[in-house]
Amino acid sequence: MNKTLSKLFLTTFVLISGFTFIGCNSEKNNKTIVLKNIQFELEGPLYSGSNPAQFKYEVDLKSILGNDFKEGATINSAILKNAKIESEDSNTNFNKINSFVLSLASDNKDVKMQELALLNPILANSKVADLKPSAEANAKDFLKEKHFYIVLDADLKEDIEANLKFTANLIFTINYN
Numbered sequence: 001m002n003k004t005l006s007k008l009f010l011t012t013f014v015l016i017s018g019f020t021f022i023g024c025n026s027e028k029n030n031k032t033i034v035l036k037n038i039q040f041e042l043e044g045p046l047y048s049g050s051n052p053a054q055f056k057y058e059v060d061l062k063s064i065l066g067n068d069f070k071e072g073a074t075i076n077s078a079i080l081k082n083a084k085i086e087s088e089d090s091n092t093n094f095n096k097i098n099s100f101v102l103s104l105a106s107d108n109k110d111v112k113m114q115e116l117a118l119l120n121p122i123l124a125n126s127k128v129a130d131l132k133p134s135a136e137a138n139a140k141d142f143l144k145e146k147h148f149y150i151v152l153d154a155d156l157k158e159d160i161e162a163n164l165k166f167t168a169n170l171i172f173t174i175n176y177n
Contacts (some may be wrong), residue, residue: 020141065176078140079139080168083133089165100129102153114138143174
């Protein structure tokens with residue numbers, strides 16, 4: 001009986017130590033990445049319904065990881081934590097917009113387009129839209145590409161003749177090796 005308790009204690013100790021090591025190790029390899037002032041322009045005339053605009057993002061792991069970069073570094077996960085959309089024109093609010101959807105797309109056919117965040121409905125008279133990130137979305141495959149596209153889709157309530165310009169600020173948490 002004493003031998004069984006000793007084995008159980010030893011096994012429990014090893015498991016707890018292993019989980020603690022894994023937890024500490026993965027925490028060390030986490031980094032917050034902020035993509036600021038991403039510009040989107042929807043060129044008029046615009047029509048009621050879906051109106052997408054895109055921004056081409058050039059991937060540079062050395063720049064993303066900074067001093068933590070090592071040759072052969074890989075991204076294990078890239079999770080969007082925050083997405084904020086603002087109108088470039090301080091006099092414009094989002095009254096004519098039903099919703100925003102933020103997605104990623106790639107030229108690589110094996111990397112499928114992925115919806116990262118959305119906001120539906122958008123509050124009347126708001127000038128800033130805080131999109132709700134998807135809990136399931138992981139952008140890691142896009143960071144393996146040379147570049148990818150950040151796509152903002154504005155669902156308009158009505159036709160608009162003018163151009164609409166938006167700025168996005170995105171915050172990702174990445175885990176890497």
